[in-house]
Amino acid sequence: MTIRVRPVVADDEAAWLQLFRDYVTFYEATVGEDVLMSTWQRLLAGSDNMMALIALDETGRPVGIATLVFHRSTWSPTWYCYLEDLFVAPDVRGGGVGRALIEATYQEADRRGATRTYWATQEKNAAARALYDRLATLTDFLQYRR
Template structure:
């Protein structure tokens, strides 16, 4: 069993560990200063950002999600971007990712967001199996500067 709730100040160490593992999973690097700033933003709801944490029945944090709410030029409503979603390796395949996405959908609905979306690497086959069941793959590609 897993429960999903908004992060609280007491979750800082668990969130930091999971976020660092998430960054490592994607073979990326994020400066510690930015990680600290991100935690502060998520904890305080700055910039329309929210964070969720998944906790197993033993009380261990096993997953995180970061939500960014923003306006759209195509809609009078808000959209929800699920910017970060990570499940600890030992908890994968046990419904944690699904629970985090369902909690994201619930928060988006509560806030009146008419679209919830996210991205992943094309090679992330395990996550994509879940995403194919609970979302719709679009034909858009992401470009960056």
């Protein structure tokens, strides 16, 4: 499968919203429509050091998304890139879409001078973790949240 990854544009709204809703469902979570729309507007505006990527198959069909958040670090004079959201449509998983989105994330991080790119996933997400193990290093940090 040939995959093209690019930043989202206004015309991607319906496709991005559907893929993001599917992503939220995958993680058995709930995100309000007001938050979805606010997030879309922030991504489109390029504000808050956030951006979204969309992956298109050879027919131009949107098949995956990634959300990148760039932030400063107390451990480095440079920026870091947090790959906050990564989702691939179920019918094309295993076809290189996730890899293409991560590689595009790395390229954007490099372009911006970010010295670390990182993300988290559920421990039980074995299919995704098999890819992540080939593209990054698993750390021994655990996530806590309030």
